Every structure is written in C-alpha cells, then in structure tokens.
Amino acid sequence: MSTRNEYIEKAKAQLDRWNAQIEELEARWKKAEADAKVQYEDQLKQVREQRDEAKEQIEKVQKASESAWDDMRAGSEKAWGQIQEAFQKAASRFN
Structure with missing residues (x-):
C-alpha cells in the first residue's frame, strides 16, 4: 500500500x-x-467486534497527519492483517 488514500480506500472496501x-x-x-x-x-459478536476495530483503525489513519501516517504505516498494515485474519476465522465457524 503506497499511499494513505489507497490504504483507506482498500480498507473501506473490505x-x-x-x-x-455479517448480514x-x-x-x-x-x-x-x-x-x-x-x-x-x-x-456474530466476535465478527462485529473485529469489524468495529477495523473501522477505528481506518479513522486513525484518516485523522493522522502525513508525517504521522509515514510513521504508522507498517503498524497499521500489520494491525489490519491481524483484524482481517481474526474476522475470517470467526466467520468461518458459521460454515
């Protein structure tokens, strides 16, 4: 993910x-x-919590200054990956 805007758009799509x-x-x-x-x-509770956590992460990135975004990029991508993995794991239990 090369820019903050690309990251935000990709995260919003996810x-x-x-x-x-969830529906x-x-x-x-x-x-x-x-x-x-x-x-x-x-x-469902776990899946919703993961979704809400991801939404909070997006909001942090949106509010960050450009210099802060550069500092938090790696951490944001790692956190997003962990949230995505947890969401998929919880959702897979429905199958």
Missing part, C-alpha cells in the same frame, strides 16, 4: 465486504435451531 458477510451470517442465525443460535450469536 469493511463493505465484511458488512455484507449473511445474521440471516443464517435467524434460520438456525435454538441451540445453534447461541453459538452463532457469540460468533
């Missing part, structure tokens, strides 16, 4: 994909049997 996945998972949850609903609800 958030949109995650929001769509799909919520639909599955609504169709699930009572005992499975508890498990799905826990997973």
